[in-house]
Amino acid sequence: MKSLAELKAIRDRMQGEVNMREDDSSNHIRVVVGMATCGIASGARPVLNKLAEDVQAKHLDNVIVTQTGCIGLCQYEPIVEVYEPGKEKVTYIKMTPEKADEVVEQHLIRGQVLGKYTLSATNL
Amino acid sequence: MMPEIALNVLDIAQNSVRAEASLIQISVDVDKAADKLTIIIEDNGCGMTAEQTDRVTDPFFTTRTTRKIGLGVPFFKMAAESTGGSFSIQSEPGVGTKVTAVFGLSHIDRMPLGDMNGTIYTLITFNTQIDFLYTYTFDQRSFTLDTREFKNILEGVPLNNPEVSEYIRQFLNENSHEVDGGAVV
Numbered sequence: 001m002k003s004l005a006e007l008k009a010i011r012d013r014m015q016g017e018v019n020m021r022e023d024d025s026s027n028h029i030r031v032v033v034g035m036a037t038c039g040i041a042s043g044a045r046p047v048l049n050k051l052a053e054d055v056q057a058k059h060l061d062n063v064i065v066t067q068t069g070c071i072g073l074c075q076y077e078p079i080v081e082v083y084e085p086g087k088e089k090v091t092y093i094k095m096t097p098e099k100a101d102e103v104v105e106q107h108l109i110r111g112q113v114l115g116k117y118t119l120s121a122t123n124l
Numbered sequence: 125m126m127p128e129i130a131l132n133v134l135d136i137a138q139n140s141v142r143a144e145a146s147l148i149q150i151s152v153d154v155d156k157a158a159d160k161l162t163i164i165i166e167d168n169g170c171g172m173t174a175e176q177t178d179r180v181t182d183p184f185f186t187t188r189t190t191r192k193i194g195l196g197v198p199f200f201k202m203a204a205e206s207t208g209g210s211f212s213i214q215s216e217p218g219v220g221t222k223v224t225a226v227f228g229l230s231h232i233d234r235m236p237l238g239d240m241n242g243t244i245y246t247l248i249t250f251n252t253q254i255d256f257l258y259t260y261t262f263d264q265r266s267f268t269l270d271t272r273e274f275k276n277i278l279e280g281v282p283l284n285n286p287e288v289s290e291y292i293r294q295f296l297n298e299n300s301h302e303v304d305g306g307a308v309v
Contacts, residue, residue: 001267001302002295007277010291014281037196040135041126045239045246052249056286067250069142 029063029108030083031055036070043096044078050097051080054104063108076119082107091119125199128238129163129227132200136165136223137247139196141254143169143221148247148254152240153261154229154309160209161227161237161309168220177215200225207231237309241296244269248292252283262304269295 033039033048052065071079076093080103083089090113092103099117106112115121126132133150140148145167153162172180179185181201186194200223201211207228215221227234244258248271258269271283274292281288 002291002298004273004277007274007288007291010285010287011278011281014285014287015279035134035138037135037194037199040131040138041199045131045134045242048250049242049246052284052289056289069138 027062027085029085031063031065031108032068032081032083033065034069034071034077034079034081035067038070038074039077039079042077046097047078047080047095047100050100051104054101055108058104058109060104060108073119076122079119092117093119093122125203126235128236129161129203130238130240130243132196132203132225133163133165133240134243134246135196136200137167137243140165140167140169140221141247141251143167143171145169145220146254147257149257149259150244150247151259151261152237153259153266154237154263154304154307155261156229156263159229161229161234163225163227164222166220166222171217171219171221172215173217177213177221180213181211197223203227203235207234241293241300244296245289245293249284249289260300260303262307262309265303267299267303269299 031051033044033051035044035048048065048067055063055065071081073079073093078095080092080095080100081089082092082103090107092099092114095117103114103117106114126135137148137150147168149164149166151164155162176187180194180197183195183198197213204211204225204227208231209226209228211226212224213221240260244256248256256269256271260267274283278288283289283292
């Protein structure tokens with residue numbers, strides 16, 4: 001069994017750093033993944049985990065990855081919405097962990113919206 | 125339909141999150157001798173009235189206003205019952221809800237358990253305000269993950285801290301492997 005002593009060691013290492021990132025969240029980019037029945041059934045869990053992993057791995061401290069319920073466009077799930085302060089919401093549809101990688105790289109880091117994956121690129 | 129049981133568990137547990145539970149208990153019990161796979165999801169959230177509890181397995185019932193259907197619970201019920209198993213919901217307003225699904229383990233129509241650790245990991249790291257008690261049992265051997273225990277040790281370091289969440293992922297993977305020897309359920 002994995003020991004709890006390891007967790008204690010992580011705590012001791014982290015406690016110094018924890019409170020440094022308490023800055024205001026008004027400038028943060030919010031990345032929201034639909035995690036209702038429709039989203040989960042079409043593969044939202046790996047997309048959500050991939051986004052969170054990438055954001056942590058690349059130290060994107062200004063990005064918050066969260067989940068929400070049914071967005072009302074079940075046929076386009078998994079859906080990822082990106083809310084950037086002062087900009088229009090971007091809705092990515094039919095997402096996969098691979099596309100999530102691209103969104104992190106191009107949109108969240110470089111600020112380039114990946115038009116080909118967005119809802120507005122679809123014929124509704 | 126969900127492709128794996130673990131996704132049903134994630135979906136049902138989201139209902140507990142919405143019910144504003146402070147503790148969600150999830151238990152997965154694989155019992156080869158009895159040829160059963162039993163899943164229990166229990167929360168201390170807002171609960172449902174007797175009328176709501178009766179109707180929640182009806183796909184055309186939902187308390188939500190975004191659409192007129194609610195498929196999460198019916199999916200889970202159908203998945204269990206189609207394997208010769210059983211399904212039940214007990215709920216009381218102000219007390220909480222308990223969902224129990226029993227699957228026929230070797231039944232041809234039973235979908236795979238799937239990535240249960242991924243489900244628990246997602247629930248814990250995206251709902252750090254809620255406590256989770258997860259028990260995985262495989263032929264009487266079991267392990268437990270209690271986030272209350274983790275939080276006591278962590279003294280304020282959040283569960284979604286990258287190193288802590290990586291520890292949680294490893295804790296789940298290593299301990300479940302120790303319990304089931306890497307069996308594909």
